[in-house]
Every structure is written in structure tokens, then in C-alpha cells.
Amino acid sequence: MTAYFQRLAPGRFHATPAVQGAWNIAEQHIAPALGLLTHAVETDRAARRDDDLHVARLSFDILGTMPIDEVRIDVRVLRPGRTIELVEATLDLRGRVAVILRAWLQKPGDTGSISGTALPRIRPRDDLEPWEGSVIWPGEFVRTVEARRLEISPGRAQYWLRPRVPLLAGEPISSTAAALSVLDIANGITPRLPPVAMAFPNLDTTVHLFERPRSDWIGYDTTVTFGTNGIGLTHTVLHDIHGPIGTAEQILTIRPR
Template sequence: MSYFERIDSTSFRSTPHVGGAWKTDEQHIAPALGLLAHVVECDRDARRDDGLVIGRLSYDILGTVPIDVVDTSVTVLRPGRTIELVEAVLEYDGRAVVRLRAWLMQPRPTTELVATAHPPIASPEDMEPWDASTVWPGGFIASTEVRRAQAAPGRAAFWVRTPIPLVDEKVSGFAGAAGLLDIANGMTVRADPKQVAFPNLDLTAHLFTEPRGEWIGFDTTVSFGPDGLGLTSSVLHDLDGPIGTMSQILTVRPN
């Protein structure tokens, strides 16, 4: 069973594997973010054949969504020969739940310029398995495998993968990885989620290379401010090294 099953050209049925961490009868938003990346790629491939790559994913999370049928749409906001800005929307019962704006960019050879100052993290084999369901309930968390090196509350490096397909059809490795990104906010908690809620309102990832392989790595720091705001910041990795950065703004709500 996959996280989503396609019903028609724009609609998908979510499965129990998307069960949320804050409320188990609502969707964990992570697979939905991957689904929107997938529909953006499907729309791109239906319109053009020149292989634009996604350099930025910027999601606004507008509300919660039940484990049910969702609808998707894609609009090209800024067409172009080498660069496009595309918006994808996920809706439930006519209500927008997530909006994604993605920059699609023409690839070109820059192998001789490859460099980054972001340090690598230890490989999955060099980190201990960690059972995230000891902190979080829900079908999505239960569906993932995590290896983690925890430095302190709110500071950790970790790797995540899942055997569950994103959709019951061919999906790129990029979209599959996008469906795991939102897990970052729960992998190194700064406060007990039974005592403090800290859901994220958005997620923005900037990528300088596409993720490769089944593992996606995170070097993550969680910060809480004095006025109910927080931030989860991550450097993203695949097994070859750093691939980009990601941030999530949090609303911090003590019970």
C-alpha cells in the first residue's frame, strides 16, 4: 500500500500510512508535500520534454486535512524557456490545505564547479537506529526508518527512509524525498510534545542538486523564541553529501 492512491487525473485517496503525529485521524502533512512535488513533475512532463529541475520548494500549510480524498491543481505562474515558477494546490472538500510554489530551472553542466562548505554528516550505517514512535504516534511515523545521532534536545543529525511508495504509480526519487522532508520538525524535539505543541506553518527547501538514493539526511537545529515562534533549520543530505537547506517556521504553544 502507498501513501496515496490515484483516483483520476487530479484526485488521490490517502491511506492509513499518512496518519498524523499531532492527531492520528488527520494527515501528517509530509506525504502531501511529496504528492504536490509529484503533480508538479507530472504537469511539467506533460507540457515539455527538456528536463527542467526543481531548485526550490516553498510550501504554505493552510490547515489540517482528514485521511480522505484530496484534489490537486497546477498553474504555471511564470512561464519561460529556461526558468518557470509553478504553483500547485492541494484541496480537501473545496478548501485549500497546502500551496506550493516551485522554481523549475534548466540544468546545465557545472561539474567542474561543484563545491560546498556545508560539512557532511555520518552515514546511516554509522548512526544508531531510533524508534520515532516512542515520541510520536501515527501511521506516517510508523512507516519510516530513522537512524539518528542526537547531540542535545533540538540538535541532531539523522537519516530517514521509507519502504512505502508515495503514490501507486511511477514516482521520481525527488518527489519521494520531498515526501519525507516535513519529518524534520519531530526528529529532535526541544520540548515534550505532550507538554508543548510546535507545529510548522510552512516548509521551504532550496536544493543545489537532486537527492539520490533511498535515504535523505538532515543536520537539524530547533530554536524557540520568547514570543511563541520557533524555527527548525536543516541542511539536507544524500549519501554523496550535502544537497541543500530547509527551514520550517513553528507556532510554539505550551499546553
């Protein structure tokens, strides 16, 4: 596969078979679409202004399943500002809004002299064994992701991921959009129960970034929790090769198969 998506026109893209999903192989895995929405927000920002606001928070609401087909993305500024903006992007498929992204963009500043975190670093990538997601998950998308994983217990793991294919054919993308194009796989890389026994799709993905990714490999320190009421949570601390860079949260709906 050459890419997850091909651009057809401004705001219009066609999904390739590389996005084939894991819960249903007739549908898209949501991860590449989240990367595409991120890229659309950054492209819109670059067309409107030249001060390179950083994407600090991305909150995606997933409104339904997505067949492997053409998608349309529209971007609008909800809260313009000189140093902070709130931007909304919607992904439409066959006349139906399938994903809504609201992103906070912030002007960067120099806080290097006071930077620091108590978040622990995860094990280096080379200390972990290669892992093939196709062992437990169907679909082409999982085969497009290179992974190295240490599973501490079902629902608890450290791992490193990077896509084997680009997000968009023939078009450069940022390290943030590249990371987002596979990030949603976090919910399936250390399942508490085998997916053949229990479905646990996520309704959203919310990412906070205090650093831009500075490497193509992104590290994940993930904990999956199932509550007593059919609701779960996948919590992840994100890393690049220099250390923690942010967090990701995904609320789950837990359903017997």
C-alpha cells in the same frame, strides 16, 4: 500499507491510513501531501515539455489541518520560460485549499568543474543507531519511516530517513518527490521539549535543492530554535550519500499543550 496515496483520477487522490498524523491521529501528517504536490508539479512539467527542468525550490504554505480523505491537486504555470519557470500547485480537501506550493524550476547546466560547498558532511548512515519515532509520536505515518539518528542534544541531531512505503500506489515517482514525502518529519525528530508538554507545528516548509537526491536515504543535519515570542524555526541541511544537496526551513508556532 501499500502507499500513502491512491490515484482515483487525474488530479484526484485518496489518502490511506499510512498518512495518519502525529499531532492528531484523525488527521493527515503533512509530509506525504508535500511529496504528492511535488510529484504533481513534476508530472505536469513532463506533460508540457521534454527538457527536464529541475525543481530548485519548493515553498509550501500549510493553511490548515487535513482529515484523512480524498484530495484534489491543481497545477498552473505562473511564470513560463525557456530556462526558468514558476509553478503553483494547490491541494484542495473538501472544497478548502489546505496547502499551496510555489516551485521554481530551472534548466540544468554543466558546472561540475566549479562545483563545491563549505557545508560539512554528516556522519554516515551506518554509524548511527536505528530510531523509532513511535517512541514519542503517535500515528501510523511515523511507523512508515525508517530512521537512523544521532541526537546531540534536544533540538540538535543528525539522522538519515527513507520511507518504507511508496508515495503513490502503482506509479513511479522521482527521487525528489520520494524525499519530500517524509521531509516534513524534520520538525519532530529532535524536539526541544516533549510533544506532550508543548505543541510546535510548522506553518510552512521551504526547500532549496542544488542537487537532485541521488540515493533513497536522505540525511538531515537539523537545529530547532524556540524564540522568546512563541515563534520557532527548524533549520536543516539536507544530504544524500554523496554529500549536501540543499536546505529546508520550517517556521513554528509554539503552543503549550
